Amino acid sequence: MSDNASKVIDTKDPGELLAPTPGLSGGIRSASKHDSGPKHVAGEAVYVDDILEPFGTLHLAPGAATVAHGRITKMDLSKVRSAPGVVCVLTADDVPGVNDVSPAHTHDDPVLPDGIVQFYGQPVFCVAAETREQARNAVKLAEIEYEELPAILSVKEALEKQQFVAPPHVMAQGDAKSALVRAKHRRSGAMEIGGQDHFYLEGQITFAIPQEDGDVLLHCSTQHPSEVQHNIANVLGRPANAVTVEVRRMGGGFGGKETQASQWAALAAIVAVKTGRPAKMRLDRDDDMVMTGKRHDFIVEYDVGFDDDGRICGLDIQYAANCGFSADLSAAICDRAMFHTDNAYFLGDVEIRSYRCKTNLVSNTAFRGFGGPQGMVAIERIIDEIAMTIGRDPLDVRIANYYGTTDRNTTPYHMTVEDNVLAELTNDILASCDYRKRREEIDAFNAQSPVIKRGISITPVKFGISFTTTFLNQAGALIHIYQDGSVHLNHGGTEMGQGLFIKVAQVVAEEFQIDLDRIKITATNTGKVPNTSATAASSGADMNGMAARDAAITIKSRLIAFAAEKYGVVEAAVRFVPGRVIIGGVTELEFADLVKQAYLARVSLSATGYYATPKIHYDRETASGRPFYYFAYGMACSEVMIDTLTGEYKVTRVDISHDVGRSLNPAIDRGQIEGGFIQGMGWLTSEELWWDDAGRLRTHAPSTYKIPACSDRPEDFRLELWSSGRNVEKTIHRSKAVGEPPLMLAISVHRAIADAIASVGDYKVIPMLNAPATPEAVLNAVANVAKGMIAQSHDAIPAAGE
Known part of the structure; x- marks a missing residue:
């Protein structure tokens, strides 16, 4: 525990710092390079x-x-x-x-x-x-x-035989069944969502x-x-x-x-x-x-009711997840899929059921997004289906269903959405990506192009940040300052390439007002910081940054108390500025000199820090509470082109506006958003897992399992960190998590492909496109849409294959 008794109470909101501190090399807000970056390039990073x-x-x-x-x-x-x-x-x-x-x-x-x-x-x-x-x-x-x-080798078989690794779970708000009966329009369907290595x-x-x-x-x-x-x-x-x-x-x-x-x-x-x-x-x-386990593949079944504006009146949705042979983290993963069924939308009367299916396959496990992506893919598919049914632009249906205020701000798990920025984000990306004009141009292009079709889609992201297992929301840190003023930093987070270590080091550099190169980043070690939580749930910087700041403030408060006593001033007169400490407006010392004096005066220069995320609580029995400290938001507009004769496709342009709050490190955050988007795009397009009838995984090498290559990147990739971003909660310097949320921006690619396929049937037949949308799946969906044109009626818009 940190020495709170000797700590100077920091009443200043560090989030008010909008730009890098002048004269400080590597503090927060600066685009400092990844601490291992040069070693990665040179091959010197030690794994x-x-x-x-x-x-x-x-x-x-x-x-x-x-x-x-x-x-x-x-x-x-x-x-x-x-x-x-x-x-x-x-x-x-x-x-x-x-x-x-x-x-x-x-x-x-x-x-x-x-x-x-x-x-x-x-x-x-x-x-x-x-x-x-x-x-x-x-x-x-x-x-x-x-x-x-x-052997049970499929979700369908596990459901039939009632084989589960954990009990089914239900989350509900209002009366979905009655709402569905009352709805003016109603559709039902199913979707298969593949896994990912x-x-x-x-x-x-x-x-x-x-x-x-x-x-x-x-x-x-x-x-x-x-x-x-x-x-x-x-x-x-x-x-x-x-x-x-x-x-x-x-x-x-x-x-x-x-x-x-x-x-x-x-x-x-x-x-x-x-x-x-x-x-x-x-x-x-x-x-x-x-x-080793993978992202869970899902079968989703849904029944949705909606009005003439496409606003959802009632939703009954069921998830069946392939958990593999053991429980692993499947219960929490499937819970998070339920938590993110809403994505950005107020669902009102809703019932969500989840089955955690036991199969004789490898035990599936955590994967970036932790079940959330599966829930969000499902609701975005539903929104598009609603839009086609009533003949409206899918974006307008999305906007109509956004969370709002007062009576439209409660999630299916009874948490009030207090930090909603969806409207502002949407307005900003519409202004920057020119969606309305491009939609008209795409419609005109498709009308005269019999083989090559284009599609476009804007999809939002609202992603909850915190471990849904409440006790995991804690972190510890350890800081030593040596006699020469150099700093040894350790905390419970792990570095997997995402830039956590450099962000936490920047937080410490900011607190002591020293250059980043004065801080030694050290390996995570259970002998230094015990009982740590996993580096997961996008919470690494949030929690470990706060824990490290707590430790730094403890030492800083000791230095301030020492300097005030030694030089006969009040503590408020001791100020840390880049590389120096000003005492009483008269005495000025190098940071290292003050540290040396404090050591000789027997002042402790070592401290632990601790942080526990506030406000969160959740009662799983009633499926209600506040499982998330805040939400991270983003918007993506993706445009694609498909070949209806081969099923091949290309992502031609992507516009992203993502809310990272007040970024600790814009360069790291941009890298996370770009990488997360491409990984999500791979999951939803090319990364297909396939087991044979004996239960053998046949896609077990780069030769048979296709992750995105450099040539799969969008030709035109435009990314903005949302300039209006600011966390309403007191996170570390008002930043927001950026590890997982960007992956779900790639849902826009899947929906853009579906939009291009729908143009084959003049947007009158719903393409039942599963994930991943491989060329084979696209070609099959194109054929089904063409066949579905025959089944058109004046009473209902058919889905391909119905």
């Missing part, structure tokens, strides 16, 4: 696999199951154990403690299965050898036989170094060091203080390293403790894609 290996390091390789569901009847590993270089082979019997690494202690995520295999590719044993090649070769020598059991550049990896007394140090690529620490302690049958986890940087995470780093860390730790030798577990790309 786990770059750490020099001590003599005797062992290398691990997992042995995978070859059935989707089965009982192991024979496992002969004698040839594996006698293979060249093999030092030890692990099975479930070799787990010294609890054979479980589930994040919520549901005891359904074994380190290695004890008799029952639950998905094709599940690790059933692990080899440790002198070299990685020897370990991988030895794995192939295993002789394993199975009694195959019935994280495809981080650095795969799952842990390097375990044995310590004395059976302890272990883990260099692990994880977003949640404390969870890895606690899980591995349980696996080893040791207290948490026997395990130290350190993370300097990750080569990408996107949620895939929030929970699922634990299994690989556990195997490395067991080998290190068992053999007394360093042990490294590094999955190759194919194994990583086969053995």
Whole structure:
């Protein structure tokens, strides 16, 4: 805990600082470069696999199951154990403690299965050898036989058989059923939303170094060091203080390293403790894609009622998520999909149901947006369907359904929306992207172009910021100032390339009024800051920035008290300015000189900081409360061109206006928005996961799984940080989270493709376009729209395939 008793109360709202502090290099608001950026470019950034290996390091390789569901009847590993270089082979019997690494202690995520295999590719044993090649070769020598059991490989089958990893959940407001009956217009439909592989550049990896007394140090690529620490302690049958986890940087995470780093860390730790030798577990790309979870794929069914203006009067919507074989974080992920069913829209009378389906596939897990994107894709599809039904521009229907004031500002989970900026954002992007004129030009183009069709769509983003599991909304930090005035900074957040470390360092630099190069950014370490939350939920800068500022203010208040006493002035007369401290308007010292004097006077120059997000609360039993501290907003206008003969498409222009509040670092925020948008575009267009009838993932390498390439970027990409942005809540310097929200801006691309397809039927047939909108899916939708023209009637607008 920070030393609040000795702290100077800071009454100034730091958010009032609108521009970088003159004379300060690297404070907040400045576009400081990523602290690892030059190292990334030069190849000098040290990741786990770059750490020099001590003599005797062992290398691990997992042995995978070859059935989707089965009982192991024979496992002969004698040839594996006698293979060249093999030092030890692990099975479930070799787990010294609890054979479980589930994040919520549901005891359904074994380190290695004890008799029952639950998905094709599940690790059933692990080899440790002198070299990685020897370990991988030895794995192939295993002789394993199975009694195959019935396998559930689809959401539909899981629903039919009522197989769930967690109980279904319902969220409701008003009376949806009655509202649907009263509605003038009513439509129902269904949508399939595919999953997504994280495809981080650095795969799952842990390097375990044995310590004395059976302890272990883990260099692990994880977003949640404390969870890895606690899980591995349980696996080893040791207290948490026997395990130290350190993370300097990750080569990408996107949620895939929030929970699922634990299994690989556990195997490395067991080998290190068992053999007394360093042990490294590094999955190759194919194994990583086969053995680790992904974004949940969903089936969504909906029934919506609306009036002549397209305003939603009632909505009944059901989600069925493919959770895989275990619970992992599926309950919270599916909850967040429900939370974001509204996106930017007041739904009034609504009922939302969610089914968390158990299948014999890899256990799906956190992915950027954490379920929110699936809910938002569904409602945007519904809005477009409403617009086509009543013959109005989809943008006008969106605006008609926006959250407003007084009686139109309550979410389905009974939270009041207090920071709504949707109208202002929409007006600004309309002025900058010229949507209305471009819509007319596109309609004219499509009318005379029989093969190439263009489409355009504007979609909003309203994304809740906070962990919906309330206790996770806390963070800690540690700051030391050394005698020469240099600063050592540590906190519980992890760096996965998103720029968290540089942002927090800028916060500290601002507080002490010192240049950024005086601050040493250090690796996240459970031995320095304990009991940390995952770097997830877009809350990294919000929470760790506040915790670091808290620690800095504690030390700063001590320095102020010391200077005031030494020089005989009141504390208010001690001011920190860039690189210096002015005392009483007369004495002026270099920051380092004041620090040295304070040290000689025995003033503590070290402090911890702590932050807990205020205001939030949620009662899951009643599905009501305030799960989010605030909302992040954004708008995107995407224009596409499709070839109706091949299904190929190209994104030709994108305009984005995104609200980051008062940006801590505009350069980092722009990078996050651009990257998030492209990743979202990949999810909704090209990234298709496919399992065969045996439950084998066939899209398990770059050759079969297509993430966006440089050539897929929009030809014309225009991005603005919304100039009017300001967080109404007292976040760190009034900034807003920017990690996850930009991904959902890419929904505009999916809806623009659907808009282009709809033009084939003169906007009279609704294209039932699922996600991802691969060229095959687009071509199929074009064909269905053409067929649907035959089914037109004066009473209703048909959906393709109806």
